[in-house]
Amino acid sequence: MTFRLRAVRAFALLLGFFLIGVVLLSAMAVLDWLVLTRLVTARAAWVEGAVLTVTVLLAAAILRGFFAFLRAGRSGPVPHAVAVTPMEQPELWEQVRAAAEATGQRPPDELYLVAEVNAAVTEQSRLLGLRPGRRRMFLGLPLLAGLTVRQLRAVLAHEFGHYGNLDTRLGGLTMRGREALMHTVEAFQQGSTQLHQAIGALYVGYARMYLRTTQSVARHQELAADRMAARYAGREATAAALRTIPVLDGAYTHYLETYAAIGGSLGVLPPVGEVHGGFRRLLAARTGERLAALSAGHRPPRPHKYDSHPPMAERIALIDKLPADDRPDQPADETVGLSLLHDSDRVFAALEACTLSPDAAGLRRMSWDDLAMARAITDAEGWSRPLRVAVARALRSSAHDAGDTVTRRQAATAGEGADDLLPTLEEILDAFDRSLLWMEIADRMPKPDQAARLFGSSARNFIRPRIFDGLAGMVHLRLAASGHAKPDIAWSGQPGLILPESWEKGMDDAIDAAVADTPDTAPLRALLATPTATPSRVPA
Incomplete structure (x- = not known):
């Protein structure tokens, strides 16, 4: 089956999610009509009340699922992130816009810096992406601290590549559908009544079937985004970024456990801006194999069986098989991504203020x-x-x-x-x-x-x-x-x-x-x- 046919099938299954609710609501409406007009006598009026109560509660649960599905991806407040504007960080915004333009995408409306080894682009859902919505980009400061500018370009191009017209627009719709279904299932699982959980079990089963069916489409999208990153930033820079990110993730975990939390039992914090900013010092002191040794002691979380990301080794192998970069040889540029920020110390301090709880923020500071x-x-x-x-x-x-x-x-x-x-x-x-x-x-x-x-x-x-x-x-x-x-x-x-x-x-x-x-x-x-x-x- 071709990618286009798989995407069409995924779209049909996504419509089936709505169809389940429509069928259930229709069946309950027919049941209520029969109870009120045909099945219940005047002596058993209490049956009417019981049936109507149950069907109304079930209908409310189904409608809640509809609204959760339609609202998946809607913009909301971002409590643990620092918003940066083009005027505040022009060089970083320039890289973001250049990557968006190179992938044929519009740049994000908002850019946030977070305390994670991660990058992501989210878009406010409007008919699951059939209509464009407001975009937000999230970039982790630890990621900027550990990647070179060239490697960062590859990461940016990959994130925008998820929204590209890769083979068919339905591919992007499939990806948004996966996110929306997971959001809906979470909403049902948070329901407090047994009726919510009963309806939720039906949707969970359907969601699992949808995720299994669309697994190949989702992985195709990831690999296509990798290829787009390699075309823009270069094959070597893209492969290097993929190799470096797991190392950075393990090193950052080690930093948080060993250094950022060193004063936790004492009720003391590092200097202002150093809770996250101290990671720069660890990266400066440990390079190459010594940095990789930190991640070796931290086993990455087991990937979800419906994870859209193929194994990292497979992604790197496919990039290595791409034709050599059609660009003149240039000396390796080891300039780190943090060099794109103006006054990085202030940015780290601002991120710290966003991520610490009020109680933690009031703790005593020590060198x-x-x-x-x-x-x-x-x-x-x-x-x-x-x-x-x-x-x-x-x-x-x-x-x-x-x-x-x-x-x-x-x-x-x-x-x-x-x-x-x-x-x-x-x-x-x-x-x-x-x-x-x-x-x-x-x-x-x-x-x-x-x-x-x-x-x-x-x-x-x-x-x-x-x-x-x-x-x-x-x-x-x-x-x-x-x-x-x-x-x-x-x-x-x-x-x-x-x-x-x-x-x-x-x-x-x-x-x-x-x-x-x-x-x-x-x-x-x-x-x-x-x-x-x-x-x-x-x-x-």
């Missing part, structure tokens, strides 16, 4: 270095507290010297939140030297129920890493308090602390000796006695 230090201290306190509490409780149970008031006072407050009265690092090492580590302390460390059944070397090997972390946390706290540890936001690695070089070289071995089956605290005590000021970075 990146201060955030790294605050988070490192908080993490170190979290690592060390279980060990300090376990040691305090072990000291309480094994106290033999009534004159050891400090130890008894610390033990009495164990677990009550008085961190200043819990054992110090030296007191913990003293407890290790008294052979309390494996006799008392290890048993008092928190552990899951399954681990509580372990004994002997298995029990020691299970709990040893947690004791190691507790000592390391206390070392970090000691060095931070003395000024020997410095913060490092580490855009090229993981946020953490820069420790003295002697500690970086000797700390792991010293702590390993302290938590061995036969504890030896001498190496760790020696480091504590002679810290140096030469820094070496350690992740928090």
Whole structure:
């Protein structure tokens, strides 16, 4: 079946969506007429009321579906985006208009910048696109930060290519029909009554059939848009954009989780404009394989079985098979898309104001270095507290010297939140030297129920890493308090602390000796006695 015939079939199925509602409304109207005039006697008047009530509610649900279908794509407010005008960002608008003209399309009426690795063009539905409507384009600032200008041109041409006259205008109508059906199904699923859900089940079934039937048409449109992008921006730039976007998506997810949210547990935000704008710093510090490694740790969401996008590898392979670009060789232009923006810092700040909730926007701000230090201290306190509490409780149970008031006072407050009265690092090492580590302390460390059944070397090997972390946390706290540890936001690695070089070289071995089956605290005590000021970075 040719693309044109498949598109005509899709259009006929789309009309069938309306036909379902018309048939149901007609059937209910006939039923109401029969009930009122023929089927119900005066003695069973209550039946009339029941039937009329049910049919009216069903008709309301069907009409709701009609209106949801017709209103799909209608313009509404855009709460989490920054609108930019041609006067504010002329160079960006110039690229958008050039891509629209090259694809034979009219440019958007509105341009919005969003906090996503994405680009899209939406059009207000008027008879599902048979009549032109108002257009909006959405461009993600992270996308602009990670793509070159040439790659951005390919993305813009692809988005406008969805609206091109590709083989038949019914192809574009099919795409809009898919969007409208999904919008309608969502409206039914949000219904609060069982009647809404019952009618919705019918439409959901029809929508699934329509999506299966139009899958090939939708994918044809995507591949045609890729070809149009390659003709406009070049084959290499288009393929590079397709390869880069998944990498950027994974890197941006990593940035949000690792950097933008670094102060979340502290109730603190990065500097103004840096919640999203800090992504530029990560991109500047990590290039090529190191950037791709970030996305390798973030599996992309599983595509929907009715997704219109073919697999990325298939799209890139088809672009690579296109004829070589009929244009003179030019040196690679690595100018990033953000260079098209005037005062990008202000734009990032404006986007941040749109995306943060009122409560989040009112949080205290810290510099990146201060955030790294605050988070490192908080993490170190979290690592060390279980060990300090376990040691305090072990000291309480094994106290033999009534004159050891400090130890008894610390033990009495164990677990009550008085961190200043819990054992110090030296007191913990003293407890290790008294052979309390494996006799008392290890048993008092928190552990899951399954681990509580372990004994002997298995029990020691299970709990040893947690004791190691507790000592390391206390070392970090000691060095931070003395000024020997410095913060490092580490855009090229993981946020953490820069420790003295002697500690970086000797700390792991010293702590390993302290938590061995036969504890030896001498190496760790020696480091504590002679810290140096030469820094070496350690992740928090």
